[in-house]
Amino acid sequence: MATSKPTDSKVVAGQTTLGTKNKTSFKVWWRDKGWRHAVMWVAMAFAIYPVLWMISAAFNTFNTLGSSNLIPTSVTLDNFKELFTNPLLPVGRWLWNSFYIAFVVATVQVVMSASAAFAFSRLEWRGRRAGLLIVLLIQVFPQYLAFVAILLLVRGIGDVFPMAGLNTHLGLILVYLGGSIGINTWLIKGFMDTIPFSLDEAAVVDGASHFDIFSRVILPLTRPILGVVFIITFVMIYGEYILASVLLSDTNLYTLPRGLFLMISDSYTANWGGLAAASVLASLPVIAVYVPMQDQLVGGLTSGAVKG
Amino acid sequence: MTAPSSARSGRFGSLGPGFWFRFGSMAIIDAMALWAMYSLIDQEQWLVMAALAVGAIGLNFIYFSSKTIPLRYIAPGLVFLAVFIIYPIGYTIYLSMTNFDQANNVNKEQATASLESIKVISDDPAEFALTVYEAPDGELRFLLVDDDGATCFGEPRLKTDPPSDTTCESIPLDDPANPPDEIDGSTKLRLIDLVAVEGELLASAIDTPVGEAVVVTASTAQSGQIQRYTYDAARDVLVDNIEETECVPTDGNYVCADGRTLTPGWRIFIGADNYVDALTDQRVGGPLLRVFTWNVIFAVSVVFLQLALGLGLALTLHNVQLRGIKFYRSILILPYAIPAFISVLIWRGLMDTNFGPINNDLLAWTGYAVPWLTNGFWAKVSVILVTVWQGFPYMMLISMGALQSIPTSLIEAAKVDGANGWQTFRKVTFPMLMVIIAPLLIASFAFNFNNFINIFLLTNGGPQLLTYDVPVGETDLLITFTFSLSQNAGRFALAATFAILIFIIVALISAFSFRFTKRLERLYGNL
Numbered sequence: 156m157a158t159s160k161p162t163d164s165k166v167v168a169g170q171t172t173l174g175t176k177n178k179t180s181f182k183v184w185w186r187d188k189g190w191r192h193a194v195m196w197v198a199m200a201f202a203i204y205p206v207l208w209m210i211s212a213a214f215n216t217f218n219t220l221g222s223s224n225l226i227p228t229s230v231t232l233d234n235f236k237e238l239f240t241n242p243l244l245p246v247g248r249w250l251w252n253s254f255y256i257a258f259v260v261a262t263v264q265v266v267m268s269a270s271a272a273f274a275f276s277r278l279e280w281r282g283r284r285a286g287l288l289i290v291l292l293i294q295v296f297p298q299y300l301a302f303v304a305i306l307l308l309v310r311g312i313g314d315v316f317p318m319a320g321l322n323t324h325l326g327l328i329l330v331y332l333g334g335s336i337g338i339n340t341w342l343i344k345g346f347m348d349t350i351p352f353s354l355d356e357a358a359v360v361d362g363a364s365h366f367d368i369f370s371r372v373i374l375p376l377t378r379p380i381l382g383v384v385f386i387i388t389f390v391m392i393y394g395e396y397i398l399a400s401v402l403l404s405d406t407n408l409y410t411l412p413r414g415l416f417l418m419i420s421d422s423y424t425a426n427w428g429g430l431a432a433a434s435v436l437a438s439l440p441v442i443a444v445y446v447p448m449q450d451q452l453v454g455g456l457t458s459g460a461v462k463g
Numbered sequence: 464m465t466a467p468s469s470a471r472s473g474r475f476g477s478l479g480p481g482f483w484f485r486f487g488s489m490a491i492i493d494a495m496a497l498w499a500m501y502s503l504i505d506q507e508q509w510l511v512m513a514a515l516a517v518g519a520i521g522l523n524f525i526y527f528s529s530k531t532i533p534l535r536y537i538a539p540g541l542v543f544l545a546v547f548i549i550y551p552i553g554y555t556i557y558l559s560m561t562n563f564d565q566a567n568n569v570n571k572e573q574a575t576a577s578l579e580s581i582k583v584i585s586d587d588p589a590e591f592a593l594t595v596y597e598a599p600d601g602e603l604r605f606l607l608v609d610d611d612g613a614t615c616f617g618e619p620r621l622k623t624d625p626p627s628d629t630t631c632e633s634i635p636l637d638d639p640a641n642p643p644d645e646i647d648g649s650t651k652l653r654l655i656d657l658v659a660v661e662g663e664l665l666a667s668a669i670d671t672p673v674g675e676a677v678v679v680t681a682s683t684a685q686s687g688q689i690q691r692y693t694y695d696a697a698r699d700v701l702v703d704n705i706e707e708t709e710c711v712p713t714d715g716n717y718v719c720a721d722g723r724t725l726t727p728g729w730r731i732f733i734g735a736d737n738y739v740d741a742l743t744d745q746r747v748g749g750p751l752l753r754v755f756t757w758n759v760i761f762a763v764s765v766v767f768l769q770l771a772l773g774l775g776l777a778l779t780l781h782n783v784q785l786r787g788i789k790f791y792r793s794i795l796i797l798p799y800a801i802p803a804f805i806s807v808l809i810w811r812g813l814m815d816t817n818f819g820p821i822n823n824d825l826l827a828w829t830g831y832a833v834p835w836l837t838n839g840f841w842a843k844v845s846v847i848l849v850t851v852w853q854g855f856p857y858m859m860l861i862s863m864g865a866l867q868s869i870p871t872s873l874i875e876a877a878k879v880d881g882a883n884g885w886q887t888f889r890k891v892t893f894p895m896l897m898v899i900i901a902p903l904l905i906a907s908f909a910f911n912f913n914n915f916i917n918i919f920l921l922t923n924g925g926p927q928l929l930t931y932d933v934p935v936g937e938t939d940l941l942i943t944f945t946f947s948l949s950q951n952a953g954r955f956a957l958a959a960t961f962a963i964l965i966f967i968i969v970a971l972i973s974a975f976s977f978r979f980t981k982r983l984e985r986l987y988g989n990l
Contacts, residue, residue, distance in 0.1 A: 333547025445800035
């Protein structure tokens with residue numbers, strides 16, 4: 156962001172500050188930079204207010220809405236402890252469910268999309284263009300729109316393989332695996348296209364097979380976009396609500412979005428302290444990845460959107 | 464059998480570890496496919512079975528022929544795409560053309576059988592006093608005594624079981640009004656014992672020489688049940704034995720001569736009726752127009768406000784060296800970095816009308832409270848506010864990137880031509896910016912058009928509107944409306960219809976986006 160090019164106003168500012176009184180220099184500073192700081196602080200207040208409240212409510216002794224202030228009067232870890240001890244609201248389990256489901260889906264998606272992208276980007280075959288067009292068209296359809304059909308489909312699968320039927324994590328994972336394969340393949344293919352073909356040719360001369368080229372030449376070079384695709388898919392699955400709530404009915408099998416909603420949906424028994432504590436735990440890992448990687452993630456999304 | 468990993472090429476490709484990995488994986492997949500086909504035959508699902516067989520043979524060909532190497536790379540993704548996207552799309556289209564809902568989700572045979580199982584008490588039921596005994600083997604025995612003192616002693620069965628041939632038998636009793644403590648080695652249960660078996664009792668019936676008698680309370684039983692409906696297969700009508708009318712299958716339900724429509728019905732194909740209903744029927748289509756209008760307003764204002772705020776902040780930081788810029792960015796990214804389902808629930812707490820911290824503070828400072836989520840207008844403001852909060856950092860980041868990529872020579876040329884700051888922004892910077900971020904804005908519009916999480920978790924579509932035939936609220940988007948149609952109202956086919964309509968809209972937006980981008984690129988050049 157920081158550009159080396161000084162703007163006009165900056166030059167003017169530099170000139171005026173020379174040999175004028177402090178009062179004017181504050182005015183100039185304000186006109187040049189001060190107001191920008193002020194705008195940033197206002198924007199930050201807007202951005203951070205709910206976050207601060209979430210943190211404060213998580214450590215507050217009382218877990219009702221009315222008793223929670225921005226600055227907690229007394230600090231406790233009880234809200235966190237309860238997440239792992241209350242059998243009626245097994246938040247710890249929901250966290251784990253969401254985590255491992257999102258992890259498995261993102262991992263397998265990356266492998267499948269990368270290999271499909273390899274075929275589209277590097278190999279010559281009949282139907283390649285038609286295949287690309289289909290991928291492009293399909294990714295327009297949001298999978299969750301078909302939730303009624305998917306419910307019936309998974310019920311049917313359960314008649315044959317009960318372990319992947321309704322109310323199982325495996326069933327949900329399989330459904331998710333079909334979900335964003337189109338867009339992911341498209342994203343990775345776009346990146347692979349920028350890798351020079353001379354590398355493949357050199358590898359072929361060295362006697363490499365198609366699988367060697369894929370696994371030893373192309374994949375290592377695509378690692379940046381694979382990381383982005385993994386994170387985007389992970390976060391998407393982590394927060395998916397519709398399919399999870401349609402396919403899972405047992406409280407112990409819930410994923411976080413469904414479970415947290417259960418925690419506060421009844422206003423009489425709403426447990427806001429617990430929700431806040433769970434929110435802190437559930438958002439920390441995502442924030443920890445997003446903040447340092449913001450440029451890559453936005454870049455990844457951007458190139459996908461531009462091409463899609 | 465071990466094969467050297469190098470040569471040994473044949474028509475199956477080299478027999479290295481790669482081959483054995485494929486061989487092992489396909490063996491497992493084939494075994495699963497065979498098992499699935501076997502049970503599909505059992506369920507008489509011929510079409511699905513045939514599709515599965517074709518798919519399995521295709522996969523085997525792809526992984527063992529040496530001419531299909533590219534397909535080996537796309538096959539796994541393709542399988543999931545076909546099963547969990549393409550098939551559900553087709554099935555959704557099919558469902559949208561049926562009458563599938565809560566009361567019509569079985570086939571005709573099942574619906575008929577269900578209606579035939581309905582039993583009613585005839586006009587002249589026989590009442591029995593019931594006494595319960597326990598046989599030495601722990602099973603229950605019933606003693607029935609009618610008003611005339613006639614007795615019947617025997618083994619009960621479940622109400623749901625079919626009638627058995629063995630009925631209870633008459634036994635001589637000294638005083639039928641006061642049954643003895645023991646009959647045939649079975650001991651009478653005390654009242655206190657009945658409590659433990661009451662559930663079992665109420666589910667029981669016993670066959671008497673005059674027909675079935677069902678347990679009504681722990682101490683009474685009743686006979687004289689008759690079957691309400693009988694199906695006449697020859698004429699394909701359902702005869703109502705009580706009203707003495709006939710019910711004819713009509714559009715997926717039996718409709719009786721006296722005008723009653725019986726449920727459950729069964730699933731039938733009804734073509735475009737749902738679409739016609741959705742677009743014309745006031746009770747269903749009325750909310751559709753209303754929801755659609757709000758849906759567009761929501762998506763447009765969210766994208767506009769996110770961009771205005773994000774771009775404003777990006778311009779504030781553009782071309783200037785500020786201390787703490789990294790810190791600002793790290794804080795401002797937070798709303799975007801926190802998963803949406805979490806931040807929305809937090810906002811829901813903050814905005815609670817009665818106890819929420821925002822209203823607490825407002826009350827303390829101004830004496831007024833805002834009905835954030837409970838009033839139609841304010842609920843709309845709230846969902847827009849929260850969605851803008853979530854998305855403005857993203858707009859800020861992409862605007863900052865886009866501003867950087869605009870060639871400075873253009874800006875300088877404008878200045879040389881005498882344009883002032885605002886003119887330069889309006890005539891040069893902004894149009895150039897739009898070329899870069901327009902596709903992103905359209906993508907963002909498409910995303911927010913279906914922003915299920917924000918609406919569902921913040922207001923659940925509410926506050927509810929009560930004037931329609933279907934559940935719908937002030938802040939419902941098409942997608943949340945569709946969801947509650949199926950979850951709360953059981954109108955599955957109608958939900959499928961709305962899903963297809965939403966898809967058409969989303970597809971149109973994408974097509975428009977594509978053409979718009981092309982047009983912008985022609986106008987301003989591909990950056």
